[in-house]
Amino acid sequence: xxxxxxxxxxxxxxxxxxxxxxxxxxxxxxxxxxxxxxxxxxxxxxxxxxxxxxxxxxxxxxxxxxxxxxxxxxxxxxxxxxxxxxxxxxxxxxxxxxxxxxxxxxxxxxxxxxxxxxxxxxxxxxxxxxxxxxxxxxxxxxxxxxxxxxxxxxxxxxxxxxxxxxxxxxxxxxxxxxxxxxxxxxxxxxxxxxxxxxxxxxxxxxxxxxxxxxxxxxxxxxxxxxxxxxxxxxxxxxxxxxxxxxxxxxxxxxxxxxxxxxxxxxxxxxxxxxxxxxxxxxxxxxxxxxxxxxxxxxxxxxxxxxxxxxxxxxxxxxxxxxxxxxxxxxxxxxxxxxxxxxxxxxxxxxxxxxxxxxxxxxxxx
Numbered sequence: 001x002x003x004x005x006x007x008x009x010x011x012x013x014x015x016x017x018x019x020x021x022x023x024x025x026x027x028x029x030x031x032x033x034x035x036x037x038x039x040x041x042x043x044x045x046x047x048x049x050x051x052x053x054x055x056x057x058x059x060x061x062x063x064x065x066x067x068x069x070x071x072x073x074x075x076x077x078x079x080x081x082x083x084x085x086x087x088x089x090x091x092x093x094x095x096x097x098x099x100x101x102x103x104x105x106x107x108x109x110x111x112x113x114x115x116x117x118x119x120x121x122x123x124x125x126x127x128x129x130x131x132x133x134x135x136x137x138x139x140x141x142x143x144x145x146x147x148x149x150x151x152x153x154x155x156x157x158x159x160x161x162x163x164x165x166x167x168x169x170x171x172x173x174x175x176x177x178x179x180x181x182x183x184x185x186x187x188x189x190x191x192x193x194x195x196x197x198x199x200x201x202x203x204x205x206x207x208x209x210x211x212x213x214x215x216x217x218x219x220x221x222x223x224x225x226x227x228x229x230x231x232x233x234x235x236x237x238x239x240x241x242x243x244x245x246x247x248x249x250x251x252x253x254x255x256x257x258x259x260x261x262x263x264x265x266x267x268x269x270x271x272x273x274x275x276x277x278x279x280x281x282x283x284x285x286x287x288x289x290x291x292x293x294x295x296x297x298x299x300x301x302x303x304x305x306x307x308x309x310x311x312x313x314x315x316x317x318x319x320x321x322x323x324x325x326x327x328x329x330x331x332x333x334x335x336x337x338x339x340x341x342x343x344x345x346x347x348x349x350x351x352x353x354x355x356x357x358x359x360x361x362x363x364x365x
Contacts, residue, residue, distance in 0.1 A: 003315040004352050009254040010062075010312045016247045017110075019058035019088060022047045023310040025258050026065040028094055031268035034306035036068025036098045041075050043309045043316040043346060048083045050313045059084035061106070064255065067097025067118075074194050077105035081201055091115035092255035100216065100227075101191075105198040109239045111229035112251050119225055120191050120216045192217050212236050262305055270324045273300035274335065294335045299325040301342070313351050320344040 014021050024044065027034035051059070059080060080087050089095075089106035096118035103109055103117060111117075159168065192213055199209045215235050233239045243251075259265065278298045300323070307318040321342040326335045 003310065003349065006254070006257050006310070007312045007351055009250060009257065010310070012250045013060070013062070013090070013247070013254065014312065016244070016250060017058065017060055017088065017090075019060045020051055020056050020084075021060045021062055021090070021311060023062040023254070023258070023308065024065070025063070025262065025308045026068065027262045027264065027304070027306045028064065028066050029262060029264045029266065029268050029304075032304060032306060034066075036065050036072045036102075037307075038069055038072060038075075039346070040307055040309060040318070041072060043348075044076055045079065046316070046348075047309060047311050047314065048079060050311065051083055055083055055085050057084070058086045058088060060088040060090050060110075061102070062090045062092070062251075062254065063095050063099055063102060064091070064093050064258070065096070065099040066094060067099055070098055070101070070191055070194060073098055073101035073105065073198060076102060077198050077201060080105070087202075090251055091117070092251045093259075101195055101198060104195055104212075104216075104237070105201055107202050107238065109232070109237060110243050110247065110251070111232065111239055112243075112248055112255075113229070114252070116226040116228060117232055118227060120195055120213075121188075121218065188217075208236055258308060262308065268302075268304065270300055270302060270322070270339075271335070271337070273302060274298055274324055274326060274337070276300075293329045293333045294326050296326050296328055298335075299323055314348065315351075316346050316348045318344070318346050 010021050010023070013019075022044065024036075024040065026036055026040075061076075061080070077087070086107045087105060089103045089109050091103065091109065091111045093112070093114055094116055095103055096116070097120060100117045100120055195213045195216065196209055199212060200206075203209055212235055227235070229239050233241070274294060277300050278294045301321065302323075303319060303321050305317050305319045309316045321344070323340045323342055325338050325340065327338050328336045330336050
């Protein structure tokens with residue numbers, strides 16, 4: 001469904017919620033690493049400026065994302081609070097990590113039965129992280145994994161002597177650069193600080209706030225733990241109980257439309273495209289004793305939408321055009337591929353204006 005047709009679904013939710021709705025979704029498509037990012041903040045600002053007044057009584061953020069940059073939720077909640085007397089978050093499906101942080105800033109949260117939030121312990125990547133020898137890419141370090149390693153040594157193994165503990169830290173430092181470990185500590189503090197500041201925008205009970213932050217930051221033991229709406233209420237979050245069937249249906253229908261545009265149910269498979277576009281396989285020797293190869297020069301070009309920010313007034317898409325080119329074949333005859341970004345960026349469009357009413361026919365002479 002095109003943006004013009006999706007407006008009706010957004011307006012239906014606005015009527016049911018008596019609110020203004022801004023949608024923010026990043027791709028959750030398999031093999032597409034799309035995160036909440038700093039450049040999206042500017043597009044959200046543009047949506048706020050289109051609101052009919054300041055502040056509006058209620059503003060809802062329709063949100064779906066696997067997470068992203070930890071500072072984005074705070075950068076969004078602050079202006080959202082200035083542009084609305086009350087802020088809500090509508091969760092149709094996934095809202096993990098940074099998306100969970102953004103949801104913490106809502107006065108009320110509407111979770112569809114399929115919706116999930118997640119822990120807020122960050123995974124940290126910087127130039128000092130270890131490199132995966134198979135992909136030559138930096139490996140993210142889970143903050144909780146580092147803490148769990150120390151807990152395992154002290155509590156499970158039972159090592160308490162200072163000299164022995166120093167040796168275990170030395171072992172860790174041989175695998176992970178000390179500056180990367182220092183960065184982990186910084187991100188632990190930042191994640192907790194941002195969560196606390198966001199909750200303070202609408203909650204006054206600091207003891208309750210500290211409990212929520214502690215639970216989300218370190219009590220689930222696994223970054224991928226899905227938090228359903230019952231569990232979210234048990235944490236102390238203001239999750240709406242028993243949303244009307246009409247609202248749940250409208251939320252899910254809107255998500256399904258975004259899901260189709262983002263192709264969230266289709267595995268992103270550039271290598272498959274390369275094999276499909278390649279000529280007939282070429283045997284490596286006349287006896288066909290070795291596997292077939294794809295000749296260098298074979299390529300595949302794919303377009304992918306990774307983020308959408310949209311309201312009933314305008315729509316913004318971030319898309320990329322990517323090309324994969326086979327450059328050679330490896331020792332096991334697997335294709336070695338170079339990835340090229342041909343184009344990327346935001347595209348913006350306004351909602352179509354309704355056609356003016358037809359003029360009445362002129363009276364016959």
